[in-house]
Amino acid sequence: MLYEYDGLSSLRPPDVVVFPRTTDHVVQVVKFAASRKLLVIPRGAGTGLSGGSLPCQGGILIVFSRMKDILEIDIENQRARVQPGVVNLDLSLAVSDNGYYFAPDPSSQKACTLGGNVAENAGGPHTLLYGVTTNHVLGLEVVLPTGEVIHTGGKFWDPPGYDLTGLFVGSEGTLGIVTEITVRLMRKAETVATLLAVYDRVLDATRTVAAITARGITPAALEMIDGFTLRAIEEATHAGYPMDSAAVLLIEVEGLSEAVEENALQIESVCQENRARQVRRAKSAEERDLLWKGRKNAFGALGRISPSYYVQDGVIPRTRLPEMLEFIGQVGTKYRVKIGNIFHAGDGNLHPIILFDPRDADESGRVREAAQEILAKCIEMGGSITGEHGVGIEKINLMPLLFTDDDLDMMRKIKGVFNPEGLFNPGKVFPTSKMCGELRIEAGVGGVL
Numbered sequence: 001m002l003y004e005y006d007g008l009s010s011l012r013p014p015d016v017v018v019f020p021r022t023t024d025h026v027v028q029v030v031k032f033a034a035s036r037k038l039l040v041i042p043r044g045a046g047t048g049l050s051g052g053s054l055p056c057q058g059g060i061l062i063v064f065s066r067m068k069d070i071l072e073i074d075i076e077n078q079r080a081r082v083q084p085g086v087v088n089l090d091l092s093l094a095v096s097d098n099g100y101y102f103a104p105d106p107s108s109q110k111a112c113t114l115g116g117n118v119a120e121n122a123g124g125p126h127t128l129l130y131g132v133t134t135n136h137v138l139g140l141e142v143v144l145p146t147g148e149v150i151h152t153g154g155k156f157w158d159p160p161g162y163d164l165t166g167l168f169v170g171s172e173g174t175l176g177i178v179t180e181i182t183v184r185l186m187r188k189a190e191t192v193a194t195l196l197a198v199y200d201r202v203l204d205a206t207r208t209v210a211a212i213t214a215r216g217i218t219p220a221a222l223e224m225i226d227g228f229t230l231r232a233i234e235e236a237t238h239a240g241y242p243m244d245s246a247a248v249l250l251i252e253v254e255g256l257s258e259a260v261e262e263n264a265l266q267i268e269s270v271c272q273e274n275r276a277r278q279v280r281r282a283k284s285a286e287e288r289d290l291l292w293k294g295r296k297n298a299f300g301a302l303g304r305i306s307p308s309y310y311v312q313d314g315v316i317p318r319t320r321l322p323e324m325l326e327f328i329g330q331v332g333t334k335y336r337v338k339i340g341n342i343f344h345a346g347d348g349n350l351h352p353i354i355l356f357d358p359r360d361a362d363e364s365g366r367v368r369e370a371a372q373e374i375l376a377k378c379i380e381m382g383g384s385i386t387g388e389h390g391v392g393i394e395k396i397n398l399m400p401l402l403f404t405d406d407d408l409d410m411m412r413k414i415k416g417v418f419n420p421e422g423l424f425n426p427g428k429v430f431p432t433s434k435m436c437g438e439l440r441i442e443a444g445v446g447g448v449l
């Protein structure tokens with residue numbers, strides 16, 4: 001039963017769950033499955049929010065919790081080679097004493113695996129400056145549905161031939177199963193300044209986001225939390241967020257000390273020009289950690305005040321944030337649901353969180369409609385239906401809104417090259433005749449549909 005859900009509730013449990021330790025174990029399982037035409041679904045930590053690892057048509061679930069070795073750390077060349085079950089934060093901790101870290105930092109980084117990050121092309125608060133997972137993965141070992149093992153890329157930049165590594169990153173387990181990952185490590189910045197700008201109006205906070213980047217400053221992180229969400233966070237974590245504000249921006253700049261000081265001063269003045277009530281700078285590493293602890297535990301904090309919630313993941317141009325936040329407010333009123341907002345504002349990556357009680361069928365229906373309306377608006381504004389959580393089973397029906405038939409056909413053809421019989425992670429990413437059935441909103445702890 002532990003494996004019948006991730007961030008979404010599933011429709012059925014897997015038939016079999018296996019825990020390989022080596023690539024060869026994976027090959028044996030895959031060959032066995034191929035010989036009997038059994039379905040195979042890879043799973044990391046199951047923190048995915050779009051149902052990517054759900055065995056919605058049954059089959060063999062390959063869980064990577066025992067493939068968690070860091071195989072090589074090459075500090076001189078700033079590289080590491082890991083098994084897919086390594087937890088994101090554990091890699092950064094392993095190289096921290098050398099002054100390095102792995103840059104993509106999903107808020108789930110204490111639990112999610114690098115295999116899951118690769119499959120979802122995960123992002124995080126610091127991807128504004130450093131990019132998403134694909135910008136940090138240089139090579140992969142992949143098991144194909146036939147049991148063949150291929151190697152893409154390597155330790156070095158720009159290998160000749162097609163960029164197969166880029167193709168596998170973000171393919172949500174539909175092309176192959178990743179059994180080894182070569183990543184680049186980043187040097188920790190000399191100085192980090194973490195600022196908290198406090199606002200009495202949400203509109204002023206959203207305007208500040210575009211104003212900062214318009215000055216030519218790219219913060220390492222630029223997160224926005226609305227008043228409702230931050231009160232829930234503060235009650236749960238005591239991170240020091242002001243309980244009476246309408247919104248806060250959590251802004252981080254890093255680099256050489258002189259540049260950081262200059263940028264921080266400029267950001268303070270942009271915030272003040274946009275009517276920030278207060279701009280506070282973290283005075284110590286502890287204070288910084290506490291602010292981030294609050295931000296990264298936000299989903300859990302909301303879980304204390306609502307039986308369930310549905311996390312959205314849409315993208316819009318950041319210049320349209322003020323308009324979008326107003327729209328989300330109207331959607332909440334129209335469907336009579338409470339929506340909290342916390343998001344990677346610098347990237348225009350929204351995470352409206354719709355609270356609901358899954359025992360209330362009428363409310364559950366309204367939540368689904370509200371969510372669809374928000375994502376449709378993202379597309380209308382020139383954005384996308386997912387910034388980082390993937391398509392999974394959750395957003396299959398929205399794919400035709402974003403892509404033409406020709407676009408989708410080309411993607412299906414590529415899938416057919418690697419996974420011609422559709423045995424790997426079926427029913428994900430593309431609308432097909434054999435989908436997981438209509439999605440239902442059910443009880444759960446995290447983002448649930």
Ligand SMILES: Cc1cc2nc3c(=O)[nH]c(=O)nc-3n(C[C@H](O)[C@H](O)[C@H](O)COP(=O)(O)OP(=O)(O)OC[C@H]3O[C@@H](n4cnc5c(N)ncnc54)[C@H](O)[C@@H]3O)c2cc1C
Pocket residue numbers: 006007041042043044045046047048049051052053064084105106107108111112113114115116117118119120121122123124125172173174176177178179299300388389425446
């Ligand atoms: C509280 C919370 C906060 C989050 N914050 C963020 C965030 O800031 N940014 C972000 O991007 N995401 C975030 N997420 C979503 C989620 O954590 C990421 O998508 C993460 O990358 C999933 O990793 P996982 O190990 O849990 O993968 P799973 O959920 O187990 O699987 C995700 C997908 O990867 C596939 N997969 C797993 N392992 C492999 C493998 N070895 N080979 C091939 N395919 C594989 C699965 O089949 C599935 O399609 C958050 C989730 C939660 C619950």
